[in-house]
Structure formats: C-alpha cells, structure tokens
Amino acid sequence: MPDPATLAAGTAGGPLLVLALAVPFCGVLAMLVLGGRRAERLAPLLLAACLALSLAIAGTVLGTRAAVVEVIGGWAPPLGLRLRADGLSAALLVTTALVCCAVAAFAWPDLRSPADGPERRAPAVFWLLLVGLWGSLNAAFLGQDLFNLYVALELLTFAAVPLVCLTGSRETIEAALRYLLFALLGSVLYLLGTALLYGAYGTLDIALLRMRVDPSAASLCAAALMTVGLLAKAALFPLHLWLPPAHAGAPAAASALLSALVVKAPIFLIVRLWFDAMPMLLGLPAAQLLGLLGAAAILFGSVLALRQRRLKLLVAYSTVAQIGYLFLVFPLLVGNVQAGSTDAWLGAALQLLSHAFAKAAMFLAAGLIAESLGHDEMARLGPAARAVPFTVLAFGLSGLSLMGLPPSGGFAAKWLLLLAAINGGQWWWALVLLAGGLLTGGYVFLVLSRAMAGGAGTARRLGPGRQAVVLALALASVAMGFVPLGSLGLLEIGRLPGGVP
Amino acid sequence: MTGALLDLLLAGAALGAAAWSVAAADDRRALLAFLGYGLLLALAWTRLGAVDVALTEAAIGALSAVLLLGAVARLPAGPAPGAPPPPGPVRRAVAGILCATVSLALMAAILLLPSPAPSLARPAAEGLPALGLGNPVTAVLIGYRALDTLLEKVVLLLALVGVWSLAPDAAWGGRPWAGRPWAGRPWHGAAPDGSLVLLARLLPPIGILLGIHLVWVGAEAPGGTFQGGTVLAAMLLLAAMAGLVELPRTGSRGLRWLLAAGPAVFFAVGLAGYALAGSFLAYPETVAKPLILLIEFALTPSLAVLLALLLAGPAEPPRGAR
Structure with missing residues (x-):
C-alpha cells in the first residue's frame, strides 16, 4: 500500500519519462518553426531519439524489475502529478516506437515537400502530427492521474483526427x-x-484511488461513464460506426498509425481504470x-470484413473484430482469479502488441496494393x-x-x-475465440x-524499399510468438499489488 | 432569502435556456439560447464564488459565439441536400430515455456525494508561499499540475494544425479570411459595417489593457493567462473582422515563432527545474514568482494569437484566385 512517502519518491531513470514527453513535443514546436523541408528532415532525428528513450525506459524497467516513477515538480499526489512506467507501459512504449519508425520509413520516400519549393500541406501536417501523436501516446501510457490522462486523450484526438482527412476529399x-x-463525446x-x-x-x-474507492453511487456512475466514453474512442462494438470510414479513408501511413496504435490507448486506459x-x-x-x-465485436466485425468490396474497408473491419479480443481479458481475469493464472493477462497484452505490428503491416500492404493497381476493389485484385509479391506475402504473414x-x-x-x-470453466469464450479465428482465416484467404x-488488368511494379518495411512489420508480428514474454516477466513488473477480488 | 430566490431564478433560467436550445425550431434560435445558457452558467459560477471558473466560462462563451455564429451564417436555411432524414419518433424516444437515465443517475450520484466533500483546498493553500502566489487556482495551473497546463498548450497547437490542414492545397501557408471582400487592404476600413469599424477602433486599446491586467493579477486574484489571452484574441479578431488589420499568413516564420515561443519557454523553465530545484517543472522558492510570471507572460501572446487563429479557420485562396 502506498503511503505518502512512497508517493513522493521517484526512482532512478525517472527523468527519462519526462523526456519521453518533452522530446516529441519540443520537436513539434521546432518543426512548426522550421517548416517545410527542414522540418521534415528533423523528423527522423526526433524519431530516433524517441526510439532510444523508449528502449532506455524498457531497459530500466527490466533491469531494476520495478516500475520507473517520476514525481513532477516535487509535488506528490494528491496535489501533484506522477509519471510511471510499469512493464505493460514499457512494452507499449517500445511497440509504439517501432511502429512509428516503420511508418515513417514507409512514408519518407513519397510524403515530402519539394526540395526547392515551398512547404506542402499534406507532408507538413503528416510529419508534425506523427511526432505529436507519438508524444500523445507516450503521455497516455505514462500518466498516473485521471485528469492528466484526459489531457493525453485530448492530445491523441487532435493529433489523430486531422490524419483521417489528410487527402482533403x-x-x-x-x-x-x-x-x-x-x-469528443467520449x-x-x-x-x-x-x-x-x-x-x-x-x-x-490512480494509486490513491485504489486505496480509497468503495462501491458507492458516485464510483459506479463514474466507472460506467468513463468506460463508455473510452469505448467510444476505442470503437468497441456497437460504438464502432466511425472507425471503418475513418481508417479506410486515410492515407495508408496514417491508417496504420490509427489502427495499430491510436485505438489501443483508450483500451489501455480502460485496463488502467478497472484493474489499477x-x-x-x-x-x-x-x-x-x-x-x-x-x-x-469479434463475430460482427469479422463477418462484415468478409463482405467488404474494398480491401482497405476489409482491413478496417478486421480492426473492429481484433479489438474485441482485448475485452475478453475482463471476464477471463475475473473468472480466473482463484487459479492465480496470468494467462489471460499475458494473452491480452500479447494481442495488444502483436495486433499493433500485424495491423500496421496490413494497412501499409493494402496501401501499396492500391497504389500498384490504382484501386483497392476486392474483385479486381488479380x-x-x-x-x-513481397507486399502480398507480408499481408499473408500478418x-x-x-x-x-x-x-x-x-x-x-x-x-x-x-x-x-x-481452465476458468468459461468454455463459451473459447467458442468465440475459435469462431473468430475461422472467420479471420476466411477474410485473409479471400484477399490472398x-x-x-492473376488475370487481366494492369499493375505498376513498386520498388523494394517500402515493401521491405511492410515485410519487416509483418515479420515482427510473427516474431512476437517467439519473444518469451512470459518468462521475461516484463508484463508483470510494477502491477499494483492486490489484483482483482 | 433573496439569495436563495436569486439562485432559484438562475437555476430555472439556465434549465429553461438549455431546454430551449434543444427544442428550438431552427439553428439560429438554438444557438442564441445556447449562448444565453453559457452566460447564465457564468453567473451561476459567480454565485458559487468560483470567479475564475466564471471568467473562463464567459471567455469560452464569447469565443464560441463567434465560431458558432459564423458556422450558422454559412449553413443553408433548410436541410442540406443529401443530408440523412431527421431521426424518427422511436429513435428520438430511445435517445431521450437514455439521456434522462444518465441525468438521473448523475443527479443521484451527486446528491449522494460525501458532505463535506473531500477537498485539496487546504494543501493547495499551504503550498502558496513556496510558489510566491496568492491565487490557488494559478498555483494549481502553473504549480502543482503544471504538466497538465503545459500539455494543454500542445493540445491547442495540434488543434490549430488540424484546422489549418483543412485548407485547400494551393492556399497552404496563406492567410485566413483572404477571400473576404475587403482582404488585402488593411487600414481602409472597407468592412461592410461602419459601426463595426468604429467599434474596432475604440475597443482594442481598452481590451489590450484589460487583457494584460488579467494576466498580471492572475498571480493574486482571479484572472490569468487564459482569460487575458482570450480578451486579447477577441481584440485581434475584432480588428480583423472590421478589416483594420490582416490576419497573419499561416506559413509566416514570424507567426510560427510567436505560436511556439510560449510553450517553448514553458518547456525550458520546466527542464531548467532539474538544475534549479531538482525536478521537472519545479521552481526554487526564491525565484518561483518571477519564473511563473515569465511563463505566464510568454504564454499570453502565443495563446492569444493561437485562439484567434483557431477561430479564424484555415487559410483561404486570395479573392482573385477563386
């Protein structure tokens, strides 16, 4: 149980957490001032710095086998704010970093302002918001105060929404x-x-609330309101209506960020809210x-994915379905507490991470296929x-x-x-899992x-560079199966004691 | 007794305005009711002794009035072509029942809240000397929860980039309102409305003074960066609406500097906190007040221009280019 003294104490490596926010956001300011080609050239440097920071934070968490904590301004909660990275945050920070870097490598050749001309709209907005989005995700993964997390959600909204209409149609x-x-409703x-x-x-x-919250009208009301709000942002069925057109209409690089990372932040906050x-x-x-x-969501999203006529919409409905898997953690963890099993926790966390890589790969692959064919109609993918070829292979792997x-x-x-x-005796969820797997197999094989x-139609051959990026992401999602997350114990580090009743 | 009567009247009027804005037949009336509702809320906050909140409510109300009136003026009078039909009676009933349930649950939860409510007012007041401040609201915003305030400034910047991103490709970097009839001829006062020009000549000197005053007193009394910045933004918009000044080009390096400077100073002071007081956004007691004033005065121009540009919208193609 945290007493005031522990709440006021930071740990070694705490300033890294501040830098994980300060570097991207100061980068946004610098890019705004520099503008044009120079801002775009600054972006890779910023991304490299953020990647290094995320790895350093994860390394510290693994090395010390404890959460990294920083108290802001020396004001301990409840008056002040803390940032904290536990094992799950660290894993998400690293995943975010890798996906953002891959997306940046994908977008780099095309999405640029002309070398000698003035700043262009789409590249200027994309690179600025990419860096801003990364900082916002870090804020959501590190915040320990519900209002601070609200600010992180706002950051995320305003970094993500303009990416949807980057083409301006x-x-x-x-x-x-x-x-x-x-x-905004959320x-x-x-x-x-x-x-x-x-x-x-x-x-x-969060740590103080964990000690004080009791089942009162206020806490139940608050929990319900906050959960529904976050569900709207996470696009869980039946609040998913906004997701398919938004994710399918954005340029491929933006869709990858939105589907792989942005919807994960509200889900992560639901987990923080209920479990922490x-x-x-x-x-x-x-x-x-x-x-x-x-x-x-799993069943409905998968069936709708099967029925789409456009590849990008199919991939977007697949996101609706895959988000559903994450919510199975709630009944499985609560039902399984007697066994003391961490299977459900690990499984959901792995799904969160591997879906990030797989879906980023899938959206980028869909983008390349559409670019090569000049359209993304399912009937004419021949x-x-x-x-x-490598893009289609990457689509298959993811x-x-x-x-x-x-x-x-x-x-x-x-x-x-x-x-x-x-093991928890909740066999009906097993049926859902199996049915979802079959349906997913259906729409993936349909695309492949x-x-x-083959068949008629023209297709432009594309260079190997971007295809390699997509393949790397797909391989990463496969390789997640080999990372011994269970025995590393990373995802268990820093979980608050007590657990669910 | 008169106090209770006044409160009752205020609450009833606020509820009435809210109901009117939902039930009004057309957008314009709904908007007017909504703006009235905002004003009544500001009065209600004053009655509750939360002058800071009242000022903010009034400031936000004024800004959103400009935004919403502009939006309503652009909307066609009838339903837009291709718009989905209005929801049928069943959907309306379901929505109404859901809203009523949420409202009732909220009311119950609020009535059942512990009394007296647990509060951080005392620790917030105890920390004031360390920050050299007299206004606990400012202490929360720039002291205890400075990280929130700092990140909110980034939210506003990202929102501005989002608004700008709606510009046509060809207009990127240009001026908002460049398509207006009097654009390109500042100081000619060529706006359609002569009284607006007169107002725009008379008000700004007072408004600018008031804005700076609000920032300055924020350390000790209700006021602060946001309220002051809003007044300054309103003055800029007024002068621009009257055609007395042109809004800056969104691509101009000077404007970008102005926008970034406030948050940059905030970040710089925050990071300097590691050297000066051992942690991010910490202020050493001896120079806490000057540092806080530095942040507030650096933020104010950035915020004022940012708010004005958020309302002005994306860059437009110049008049001849359409």
Missing part, C-alpha cells in the same frame, strides 16, 4: 468529422466521471458485459501478387498472426486466452486468393 472530411464527434463522458471521482474521493491519482484504479468495482456482471461486447496460427504472436495471444477460458488469381 469530401468523404474523408466527413469521416474525420464523425470520428471527432465520437471522440472525452465528455470520461471527464464527467473524473469530476465525480474527485468529488467523492478528493484525488485523481478501482479493481474492487470489477464484479462478474461488469466483466461479463465487457466480454460480451468483445465477443459481439495482378497484385505479380506486381508486389494475416497469420490475426488468425492465430502458429508460430505467430497472435497464436500465442489467442492460445493463452483459450487456455484461460478453458484474389490477389494471387
């Missing part, structure tokens, strides 16, 4: 507006809950309800495999991970979830068979 602006409305609900919690307990610090801030409220009914919505076939990261994730379901069918 009417449909994408409409999709961006719908996304903005859902995101923010308002989250903020309402935060205010209620402060009124009831006089603190917003108020575990005593997480009873079986609430957990089963979240699991039920997750199951509905010439793709000959024109961009599909492997989404389906949950060995030896991918997705396999390990879904296997652990399956084990947790069977269409892409390898």
Whole structure:
C-alpha cells in the first residue's frame, strides 16, 4: 500500500519519462518553426531519439524489475502529478516506437515537400502530427492521474483526427468529422466521471484511488461513464460506426498509425481504470458485459470484413473484430482469479502488441496494393501478387498472426486466452475465440486468393524499399510468438499489488 | 432569502435556456439560447464564488459565439441536400430515455456525494508561499499540475494544425479570411459595417489593457493567462473582422515563432527545474514568482494569437484566385 512517502519518491531513470514527453513535443514546436523541408528532415532525428528513450525506459524497467516513477515538480499526489512506467507501459512504449519508425520509413520516400519549393500541406501536417501523436501516446501510457490522462486523450484526438482527412476529399472530411464527434463525446463522458471521482474521493491519482474507492453511487456512475466514453474512442462494438470510414479513408501511413496504435490507448486506459484504479468495482456482471461486447465485436466485425468490396474497408473491419479480443481479458481475469493464472493477462497484452505490428503491416500492404493497381476493389485484385509479391506475402504473414496460427504472436495471444477460458470453466469464450479465428482465416484467404488469381488488368511494379518495411512489420508480428514474454516477466513488473477480488 | 430566490431564478433560467436550445425550431434560435445558457452558467459560477471558473466560462462563451455564429451564417436555411432524414419518433424516444437515465443517475450520484466533500483546498493553500502566489487556482495551473497546463498548450497547437490542414492545397501557408471582400487592404476600413469599424477602433486599446491586467493579477486574484489571452484574441479578431488589420499568413516564420515561443519557454523553465530545484517543472522558492510570471507572460501572446487563429479557420485562396 502506498503511503505518502512512497508517493513522493521517484526512482532512478525517472527523468527519462519526462523526456519521453518533452522530446516529441519540443520537436513539434521546432518543426512548426522550421517548416517545410527542414522540418521534415528533423523528423527522423526526433524519431530516433524517441526510439532510444523508449528502449532506455524498457531497459530500466527490466533491469531494476520495478516500475520507473517520476514525481513532477516535487509535488506528490494528491496535489501533484506522477509519471510511471510499469512493464505493460514499457512494452507499449517500445511497440509504439517501432511502429512509428516503420511508418515513417514507409512514408519518407513519397510524403515530402519539394526540395526547392515551398512547404506542402499534406507532408507538413503528416510529419508534425506523427511526432505529436507519438508524444500523445507516450503521455497516455505514462500518466498516473485521471485528469492528466484526459489531457493525453485530448492530445491523441487532435493529433489523430486531422490524419483521417489528410487527402482533403469530401468523404474523408466527413469521416474525420464523425470520428471527432465520437471522440469528443467520449472525452465528455470520461471527464464527467473524473469530476465525480474527485468529488467523492478528493484525488485523481490512480494509486490513491485504489486505496480509497468503495462501491458507492458516485464510483459506479463514474466507472460506467468513463468506460463508455473510452469505448467510444476505442470503437468497441456497437460504438464502432466511425472507425471503418475513418481508417479506410486515410492515407495508408496514417491508417496504420490509427489502427495499430491510436485505438489501443483508450483500451489501455480502460485496463488502467478497472484493474489499477478501482479493481474492487470489477464484479462478474461488469466483466461479463465487457466480454460480451468483445465477443459481439469479434463475430460482427469479422463477418462484415468478409463482405467488404474494398480491401482497405476489409482491413478496417478486421480492426473492429481484433479489438474485441482485448475485452475478453475482463471476464477471463475475473473468472480466473482463484487459479492465480496470468494467462489471460499475458494473452491480452500479447494481442495488444502483436495486433499493433500485424495491423500496421496490413494497412501499409493494402496501401501499396492500391497504389500498384490504382484501386483497392476486392474483385479486381488479380495482378497484385505479380506486381508486389513481397507486399502480398507480408499481408499473408500478418494475416497469420490475426488468425492465430502458429508460430505467430497472435497464436500465442489467442492460445493463452483459450487456455484461460478453458481452465476458468468459461468454455463459451473459447467458442468465440475459435469462431473468430475461422472467420479471420476466411477474410485473409479471400484477399490472398484474389490477389494471387492473376488475370487481366494492369499493375505498376513498386520498388523494394517500402515493401521491405511492410515485410519487416509483418515479420515482427510473427516474431512476437517467439519473444518469451512470459518468462521475461516484463508484463508483470510494477502491477499494483492486490489484483482483482 | 433573496439569495436563495436569486439562485432559484438562475437555476430555472439556465434549465429553461438549455431546454430551449434543444427544442428550438431552427439553428439560429438554438444557438442564441445556447449562448444565453453559457452566460447564465457564468453567473451561476459567480454565485458559487468560483470567479475564475466564471471568467473562463464567459471567455469560452464569447469565443464560441463567434465560431458558432459564423458556422450558422454559412449553413443553408433548410436541410442540406443529401443530408440523412431527421431521426424518427422511436429513435428520438430511445435517445431521450437514455439521456434522462444518465441525468438521473448523475443527479443521484451527486446528491449522494460525501458532505463535506473531500477537498485539496487546504494543501493547495499551504503550498502558496513556496510558489510566491496568492491565487490557488494559478498555483494549481502553473504549480502543482503544471504538466497538465503545459500539455494543454500542445493540445491547442495540434488543434490549430488540424484546422489549418483543412485548407485547400494551393492556399497552404496563406492567410485566413483572404477571400473576404475587403482582404488585402488593411487600414481602409472597407468592412461592410461602419459601426463595426468604429467599434474596432475604440475597443482594442481598452481590451489590450484589460487583457494584460488579467494576466498580471492572475498571480493574486482571479484572472490569468487564459482569460487575458482570450480578451486579447477577441481584440485581434475584432480588428480583423472590421478589416483594420490582416490576419497573419499561416506559413509566416514570424507567426510560427510567436505560436511556439510560449510553450517553448514553458518547456525550458520546466527542464531548467532539474538544475534549479531538482525536478521537472519545479521552481526554487526564491525565484518561483518571477519564473511563473515569465511563463505566464510568454504564454499570453502565443495563446492569444493561437485562439484567434483557431477561430479564424484555415487559410483561404486570395479573392482573385477563386
């Protein structure tokens, strides 16, 4: 149990957490001032620095086998703020860093202002928001105060929404507006809950709330409001309506960021809220309800993915489905506490990480296929495999991970979830997992068979550079299956003691 | 007794304005009711003794009034072509029931809150001497929770980039409002409305003084960067609307410097905290107040220009180029 003295104490490596925010955001300021080609040249330097910081934080967490903590301004909670990186945050920081760097490498050849001309709109906005988005994700993964996390959510919204309408077409602006409305509704609900919690307990610090929260009207109301708000941002069924047009309409590099990373932040906050801030409220009914919505998302999203006529929409509906898997952690963890099993926790975390790589790869692959063919209609994908073979291979590999076939990261994730379901005697979730895997296999094979069918139509061959990036991401999602996350114990480090009842 | 009566009247009027803005037949009336609701809320905050909140509410209300009136003026009178039909009675009923349930649950939760509420007012007041401040709200914003304030400034910047990103490719880097009839001829007062020009000549000297005053007193009394910055932004917008000044080119290096300078100073002072007081955003007691004033005065121009440009919208192609 944290007493005031421990809340006021930072740990070694704490300033790294501050830098993980200061470097990207100061970078945004510098890019704004520099403008044009010079700002774009600064971006890779910033990305390299942020990657190094994320690795250093993860290294410190693994090395000391404890969470890294920094108290801001010397003001301990409840008055002040802390930043804290536990094992899960560290894993997410590194994943974010790797995906952002890969997306940047993908976008670098094309999305640039002319060498001698003035700043152009799309590249200027993209690079500035890429760096801003990264900082915002870091803020969401490191915050320990519910209002500070609200600010992180706002950062994320305003960095992500303009990426949706980067092309400036009417449909994408409409999709961006719908996304903005859902995101703002989510923010308002989250903020309402935060205010209620402060009124009831006089603190917003997660560790302090964990000690003080009791099942009162205020805490239950707050938990419900905040969860629904975050679900709207995470696009969990039935609040997913905004996601497919937004993610499918954005340029490939932006879609990859949005689908792989941005929707993960609100899910991470739901986990923080229920498992860290108020575990005593997480009873079986609430957990089963979240699991039920997750199951509905898996089935509904996969079936709709099968029925799409455009490749990018198929990939976007696949995100709706894959998000569902993450919510199975709630019933599986709560139902499994007697066994003391960490299978569900590890499985969900692995799903979070491997889906990030797989979906980034898939969206970038879909983008390359569309660029090569000049369209992304499912019925006319025929010439793709000959024109961009490595891209189609990458699509297949990331599909492997989404389906949950060995030896991918997705396999390990879904296997652990399956084990947790069977060991916990909740066999119905196992059925959902298996059905979801089959449906996923269906839409992945649909794309592959269409892409390898050959046939008439012209396709432009694309250079190896961007295809290599996509392949690397897909391989990373497969390789997650070989990372011994369980025995490393990274994801268990710094979890608050006590757990769910 | 009169106090209670006034409160009752205020609460009833606020509820009435809210209901009117939902039920109003057309956008313009709904908007006017909504703006009235904002003003009534500001009064309610004053009655509750939260003058800082009241000032902020009024400031946000004024800014959103400009934004919303502009938006309503652009909307066609009837339903837009291609717009989905309005929701049917079933969907309306479901939405109404859901909203009512949430409201009732919120009311119940608020009525059941512990009384007296747990509060951080005392520790917040105890920390004031260390920061050299007299206004606990400023202490929260620039002291205890300075990280939130700093990140909020980044939120605003990202939002501005988002607004700018809606510009047509050809207009990128140009001026907002460049398509207006009187654009390109500053100081000619060629705006359609003569009284607006007169207002824009008379108000700014007072407004600028008031804005700076609000920032200055923020250390001791209600006021501060946001409130002061809002007043300054309003003055800039007023002068630009009247055609007396042109809004800056969004691509201009000087403007970009101005926007970035405030948050950059905040970050710099924050990082200097490691050397001066041992942690990020910590101020050594001896120079805490000067440092805080430095941050506030650096933030104010950035914030004022940022808010004005957020409302002005993306760059437009110049008038002849359409």
